Amino acid sequence: MTATTAPLATTAVRAAKQPPARLRAWVTRAPLLPALVFMIVVTQLPFVATLVISFFDWNALYPKARRFTGLANYRQVLTDADLRHSVWTTVLLTVAVVLASLVLGLVLALLLDRRFRGRGIVRTLLIAPFLVVPVAAALLWKHVLYNPEYGLLNGLLHYVGGPQPDWISNTPLLAVEASLVWQWTPFMMLILLAGLQSRDQQQIEAARVDGASDWQIFRHLTLPHLRRYLELGALLGSVYIVQNFDAVFTLTSGGLGTANLPYTVYQSFYQAHENGLASAAGVLVVIGSIVIATFALRVVSSLFREEVSRA
Amino acid sequence: MSATAVRRRARRGSGLGLVAWLAGVVFFLPVAWMALTSFHSEADAATNPPSFTASLTLDGYREFFGTGGGASPWPALINSTVASVASTVCVLLLALPAAYALSVRPVRKWTNVLFFFLSTKMLPAVAGLLPIYLFAKNAGMLDNIWLLVVLYTSMNLPIAVWMMQSFLAEVPVAVIEAARVDGASLPVILARVVAPIALPGIAATALICFIFSWNELLFARVLTGVVAGTAPVFLTGFITSQGLFLAKVCAASLVVSLPVLAAGFAAQDKLVQGLSLGAVK
Numbered sequence: 367m368t369a370t371t372a373p374l375a376t377t378a379v380r381a382a383k384q385p386p387a388r389l390r391a392w393v394t395r396a397p398l399l400p401a402l403v404f405m406i407v408v409t410q411l412p413f414v415a416t417l418v419i420s421f422f423d424w425n426a427l428y429p430k431a432r433r434f435t436g437l438a439n440y441r442q443v444l445t446d447a448d449l450r451h452s453v454w455t456t457v458l459l460t461v462a463v464v465l466a467s468l469v470l471g472l473v474l475a476l477l478l479d480r481r482f483r484g485r486g487i488v489r490t491l492l493i494a495p496f497l498v499v500p501v502a503a504a505l506l507w508k509h510v511l512y513n514p515e516y517g518l519l520n521g522l523l524h525y526v527g528g529p530q531p532d533w534i535s536n537t538p539l540l541a542v543e544a545s546l547v548w549q550w551t552p553f554m555m556l557i558l559l560a561g562l563q564s565r566d567q568q569q570i571e572a573a574r575v576d577g578a579s580d581w582q583i584f585r586h587l588t589l590p591h592l593r594r595y596l597e598l599g600a601l602l603g604s605v606y607i608v609q610n611f612d613a614v615f616t617l618t619s620g621g622l623g624t625a626n627l628p629y630t631v632y633q634s635f636y637q638a639h640e641n642g643l644a645s646a647a648g649v650l651v652v653i654g655s656i657v658i659a660t661f662a663l664r665v666v667s668s669l670f671r672e673e674v675s676r677a
Numbered sequence: 678m679s680a681t682a683v684r685r686r687a688r689r690g691s692g693l694g695l696v697a698w699l700a701g702v703v704f705f706l707p708v709a710w711m712a713l714t715s716f717h718s719e720a721d722a723a724t725n726p727p728s729f730t731a732s733l734t735l736d737g738y739r740e741f742f743g744t745g746g747g748a749s750p751w752p753a754l755i756n757s758t759v760a761s762v763a764s765t766v767c768v769l770l771l772a773l774p775a776a777y778a779l780s781v782r783p784v785r786k787w788t789n790v791l792f793f794f795l796s797t798k799m800l801p802a803v804a805g806l807l808p809i810y811l812f813a814k815n816a817g818m819l820d821n822i823w824l825l826v827v828l829y830t831s832m833n834l835p836i837a838v839w840m841m842q843s844f845l846a847e848v849p850v851a852v853i854e855a856a857r858v859d860g861a862s863l864p865v866i867l868a869r870v871v872a873p874i875a876l877p878g879i880a881a882t883a884l885i886c887f888i889f890s891w892n893e894l895l896f897a898r899v900l901t902g903v904v905a906g907t908a909p910v911f912l913t914g915f916i917t918s919q920g921l922f923l924a925k926v927c928a929a930s931l932v933v934s935l936p937v938l939a940a941g942f943a944a945q946d947k948l949v950q951g952l953s954l955g956a957v958k
Contacts, residue, residue, distance in 0.1 A: 412805030482694025
């Protein structure tokens, strides 16, 4: 009896000692759990389901013909010319919009960083495009600005006797990009303006006293300081624009070679009812996003760490 | 610096101020033009060259609100309000405790949880759209506004957790410890101690979640229809309208954008801080 109770006693003692520590850790974590569980259920489970569906040949119109096909959907998606084109469109759209809005945003931020009369008003005017609901903004560009017969662009060209092109038909992708650049430039400007205003003014004054020109100050002090803000703007912009659906859907309905990946996935299950193919395309979008995301998270985490060390 | 150099700099400064004004006007022009067109009659709206002097009328707004025929936008506006407000409340209720656990009493290694939250934001919405659609169809939840509330909550929760943990990090730990020593429970600490101190940050988080939910189109388009359609879905009805309803389109776009425009102008600084996930202060 004693031989068996002794080990029991020690485990009991150990157990009595351990749970409080473990319990305390769980009490600390507990407030985190509802959000964590919610996120896993609502975002991760559907993705797992998408992954499973992507291995099936499944057209929603013929649900009885559903069968496992392995990687066939992926093979079809990767060899599909339309889909490869929409990959290319997504890359082009994202890179063009992010770069253009970043450069424009930098110029505007530099302008707004100076003191001038009515700076607050100009800032408010510049933010407006970002605050128009995306679908409304796309409608505005489609009907009010781009329309070949009574749009504002051609209306203004009329005064200078310019040509009257049909913008969306002639340069569809550029038309989508221009409207997105208009919407996203204010966002970049706001981030870069925050970066400019966090510069060390004493350092700049010192450089100026030492005879540095404006360009030298910009090149060797401002630009290196802004690097993190430029990276942050580019990454957050990429995350949103890669997933853009509203502008493509509204302006061209994916026609004229402007269908990007989100639109293609939407179309292949909403209109073609090809569940398996749509899921495979969706998984490929995710893989592409993971590549961007890994990079994005690293930059954000370095910003985060910097902040922690400052605190 | 010589006097002439100062003067030269000052002159160039005012010149650049003018350039900034010009840029501001160019960027604002489409919005201003949309506003002006919304007050024109349909005949005056669709002219080339554009008319700047046409008489103003409220016909576009009357048409939009359905008194001149066509579907009423009120159900869509109410749906958008319900979806945005309800999901924002849910987000705050879930994010506040989570952000508290992550910032005020961080457990080592669990910082990774923060990155897990952010990484879900990089998972494209289309990645889970089909299973969610199939689930909604089988559960009889298609065209149900509460499904959107759940999805919008998941869409905004990661951003909210990130923003809030950076705001909560500014709450003095001593105050929280004092409350705990006095025997306050977690909900009491959150509601009576943390929330009041972090109120501006919480308000900014709520604002951003509201804007994102209000703007969302893809989920709403796929999962709702006649009954639960939101304002952006209502707007998609104008995609193919050819010319005939230009004033109405402008009135509709402006009315739907108004809550976002008002909120955004009112909280410009908070907006950028929130959108950059608190990384830019």
